[in-house]
Amino acid sequence: RKLDKSRQDRLYFDSYSDVTIHEEMIADHVRTNAYRTAIFRNTELIRGRAVLDVGAGTGVLSIFCAQAGARRVFAVEACSIAEQAEEIVKHNKVEDIVQVIRGTVETVDLPEKVEVIVSEWMGYALLHESMLNSVLYARDKWLKPGGLILPSRAELYITPISDPVVEDRLFFWYTVKDQYGVDMSCMSDFARKCIKNTDITVSSVAVKDVLSHPARFAELDLNSVTVEELRSVKGPFRCESFGSAAVNAFCVYFTVTFPCPGVPQTLVLSTSPSQPETHWKQAVLYLDSPVEVVQDTPVTGEVRMYPSEDSARHICVHVDYTVGQQKTQSKTFSIPDWTPDTQS
């Protein structure tokens, strides 16, 4: 009798609680460099201005803004990591510029409105446990008209995939007889029920398993989107298969875009499986049974993302999908509900 793998990993990772998430975020070069580059490219809009960093964590983005010439940075952070942010700010001698404020952005009082909001608010599948609502609240309350939001746009994509790991895991039970002389093939059905459930799986999708060009199904303009609109983020999609394969899952991922005035191309932080891995990886939604496709088979449908009824911070993803001439199917996924936020 022993712990299952999930509990085992909890043992491993929770022994690193608190620091691990920040280490992971700072060590995610795709993420941290995207913000750093975006902030420095916007130096003209930041220099001499007041900036609000929503959910500042260790304060690294706030310090980037100070280095870019901000007159004042309000680093708002609700969790106890704010204490470390305070130390780091002093250590970098920007305490006259960066003010760490412990509290939620909905409750803190700032001495002035700001010209810039910077925030790294994105969660798994973009919206899971995300702070986007808080960023929009901050925007409406504290951002001066025409102010800058970094990032300013978010996009959601979907693509059908063929995940071999899951099929291998189901096949494992057919291999037991050869290994140990006991036929355990009937475990395969049980394994299918356990694995191909309605949970959203966060994992790295290999490019070779992606079966079509991804389709964008939703776009959020951070300058204008409302909290009300976040209650149902949806859109249609159409993908066409690269070749013959068995679709056994959808992959959902996001990008966020930073405006870069005077630079021909915008700066995109992408969590696509075809881009360097980030700590967000991808969201994988397993279908109940694989569907065969050939080259150019259309995979069409609609995705709708909405907060769970049980917990507004939890996201549900509903997918209606049609593969070729087959009839439309539907499945609703969610990220399993865990204990309340452990980050405080």
Add this chain to the structure above:
Amino acid sequence: RKLDKSRQDRLYFDSYSDVTIHEEMIADHVRTNAYRTAIFRNTELIRGRAVLDVGAGTGVLSIFCAQAGARRVFAVEACSIAEQAEEIVKHNKVEDIVQVIRGTVETVDLPEKVEVIVSEWMGYALLHESMLNSVLYARDKWLKPGGLILPSRAELYITPISDPVVEDRLFFWYTVKDQYGVDMSCMSDFARKCIKNTDITVSSVAVKDVLSHPARFAELDLNSVTVEELRSVKGPFRCESFGSAAVNAFCVYFTVTFPCPGVPQTLVLSTSPSQPETHWKQAVLYLDSPVEVVQDTPVTGEVRMYPSEDSARHICVHVDYTVGQQKTQSKTFSIPDWTPDTQS
């Protein structure tokens, strides 16, 4: 804002709940082959006899016993996996021999006493959430005098190690300035507090990080050990360093031994870092600060393992240790308390 790594892994692995633990155990060839070999080597004691499998899981050990000629096997399993065990037994046409009984061994009623008990009861650090108490209960209630217990002995070992990953993680914060131009070295102290806490970490220790021959500090004879004795499993240890290094943790692991009548050597299932990896890996206990050793520096002390006061199924490990001429230090570790058993 996003989930920390522990929650992320929970997302990943809990989507495979139920089946994953059984897949992991069956796929652990070291474990499964040790039991299979032990059962077949004991054919003479099993043939025509009644066997009790305590915590039978998918029933694979019970089927091995049936294949070894048991007249009757009682596969007692409290969790719902018993339903799958029942199916597997039928699938292997041993339903006339193996009787799956859903319930705890403390409450089930068997039609007869048995000559053999087989059980895979070992948890992390041997005793964490282990079923050993249940095996002893079963032994005292259902095993005929002189009966066979597989395995029949368990041993606990300790060895000082130098874990480079943890030191690398602390050093990471010194590298941030070069990467992003922000000095985050002051996070190192916070990281140290988070990482070098009193939690037992379950992870694979590399042989190259082991600093001495391991020392056995406790041995349990399954034929005679009592539940009362399990309330404090302890013993002294003495290790001598292979060479110059910084001890930053202790590694605790176990072996279990199967009697093999008529075979010159016994059969040992070892979870030593120098043996092929098992799903138990090793238990790592981090010291608050590293201690330098040179060749032959003695590392001596005493280990005491006892059930947590909060939860009898949780194990605490107290280590008193002396390195060379330094004064004796003490630290008590435990495996973090999680939600109640998810395996039911």
